[in-house]
Amino acid sequence: MKEQGAKERIISTACDLFYKQGYQATGINQIIEEAGIAKASLYQHFPSKEALLNEYLLITRLNNYEHLLQFTAKMHPGKQKLMGLFECRLERMETSNFKGCAFIRIAYELPGLNQEATAQVHAHTQGLKTFIEEQLLVIKHSFPKGELREMTDMLLNLYEGAGLQGYIQRSVKPMEDTKKVVRKLIATL
Amino acid sequence: MKEQGAKERIISTACDLFYKQGYQATGINQIIEEAGIAKASLYQHFPSKEALLNEYLLITRLNNYEHLLQFTAKMHPGKQKLMGLFECRLERMETSNFKGCAFIRIAYELPGLNQEATAQVHAHTQGLKTFIEEQLLVIKHSFPKGELREMTDMLLNLYEGAGLQGYIQRSVKPMEDTKKVVRKLIATL
DNA sequence: ACCAACATATACAGACTTGTCTGTTTTAAA
DNA sequence: TTTAAAACAGACAAGTCTGTATATGTTGGT
Missing domain, CATH: 1.10.10.60 (Homeodomain-like)
Known part of the structure; x- marks a missing residue:
């Protein structure tokens, strides 16, 4: 063998x-x-290098998602898992030496991305959105649809924005600061 | 001639x-x-292609900043100029056909960026931060230092996060939605 | 033991890249 | 008009890249 x-x-x-x-x-x-x-x-x-790229994105997406699930497995659904999302990213920022998000990097590196690769990038983002939304619904069961959406988008923007700033500055500080702000934000729900 | x-x-x-x-x-x-x-x-x-890159970043940064100043020239300092930042970006997203921020693109395209180029990327981010901070101080003259910083970072994260989502989705929607959220956020100040 | 499938090493094609070099032509000023 | 700087065209060097082809070797299943 x-x-x-x-x-x-x-x-x-x-x-x-x-x-x-x-x-x-x-x-x-x-x-x-x-x-x-x-x-x-x-x-x-x-058949080509591009086929390798697609495989890379698929596997990385599954790995990232799996890692998030394991990282937050023992946390309580709701606020704790939501904060876990940020902690998980913090951990990855350090272990990866601030290489940034694989999907965003690819999206910027290759402006003319093929269809399958684009789908992977979108699927990754959608996965994050769904995770956030699920936790928000646990926190506040009776979330009005519009407000839920608004809050989800806002948290996703904060998450991505902090990830971007952290990448540019090669620092965990933006993400840590954002984590604190998010904690305050969801405390009022 | x-x-x-x-x-x-x-x-x-x-x-x-x-x-x-x-x-x-x-x-x-x-x-x-x-x-x-x-x-x-x-x-x-x-002397090299890299020298052209540095020139590109410098000029683009000055142009972007100049454009923002002109775009918001006739607006009232404070809330209106702060919203102008988002409107300015919205306009550029459409005119550039969703090509994204030049500095973020370069930062992701070239992980090993030379010193001068890195400085330009940082200067661009710092410029945004300063602009936001200035408007916040106009809105609320007696901003506690820590809270001012927190709010500035949060608005910057929302701005960048929405820009990123808009780039990935090729849509102005994330930025428009974020604009609305920001308007609510600063209404309470 | 044999055969087919898979790996190997390595050479090659063809198209790209940045940067250099030679030599000619235009332009502007003294 | 002479002179010097600057722009021109275009070949060339030396290296990169992806992908193909050839020919040899290994290995597992029947």
Whole structure:
């Protein structure tokens, strides 16, 4: 039994490099070298570099979401899980050395994104939105539809804005400050 | 008298293309072709493509700021100018066909940004922060220092978060919704 | 033991990139 | 009119990139 199949090595190496260095800055040759496979093997599993990109986005999205669920698994639904979203991001900012959100990076790096990749970016955002909305509904069961939406969007904007500022400044401070503000915001609900 | 000097044509063409297509996707050859100048002329004015990038960021930052000042020139300082910030961005989102903020795009496109370029990105963010803070101080003259800072950061996060969502969705809706929320937020001050 | 599937290494094609270089032509001022 | 700076055209170097092709080797299932 092998340690890991060639395809798995390709994918995990590509995911690593695409996130660490960016998609454009990562060449096929670097991927095959670090994965320890032959170039022909790569093109047997993936028809193009773009196919690797789509696989990268899909896997990263599932991983991110899974990580969020595990991170907040033992928290109480509602306020605690909502704060957990921010804490989870804080943790990832540090462990990733402020590399930023994979989906936003791709969206800015490649203005002309293919359909499938675009769908992954949207799915990621929608996932965040849904998570926030669910917690808000737990906090305040009788949320008027319009206000729920408004609050969800606002929290998402704060979350993304703080993530962006943190990325630019290479600091957790914007996210920590935002966490405090959010705590105050949802305290009044 | 010439219509425009070679250097000016280089800069304006580079700024256009860097913003429209991205920095990496724009080659030197395309710049000289569309500017209608010779390659040797470009390298007589700029030592490298990276020097052009720095010039692009500097000029874009000054232009953006100038545009904001003109856009809000006839507005009353305080709430009106603060809302003007969001309206100004809304206008630019449409005229630029949702190309996003030049500085954020560069920050994500080139993870290893040179010192001067990084400084321009920071200066841009700081400019926004200062603008917001100034308007807040007009609105509420006796703002406690900590709360002023908190409110400034929050508004900046909302602004950037909405800009990001608008970019991803290619829609003005997130920014419009955020504008409404901000109006409510500052109404209570 | 054999065969098919998969990996391997490596060379190659063709198209791109930034930046250099040579030599000619235009322009402006003295 | 002479002179010097600047812009021109375009070939070229040296390297990058993705993707293909060839030819050899390994491995697991029947």
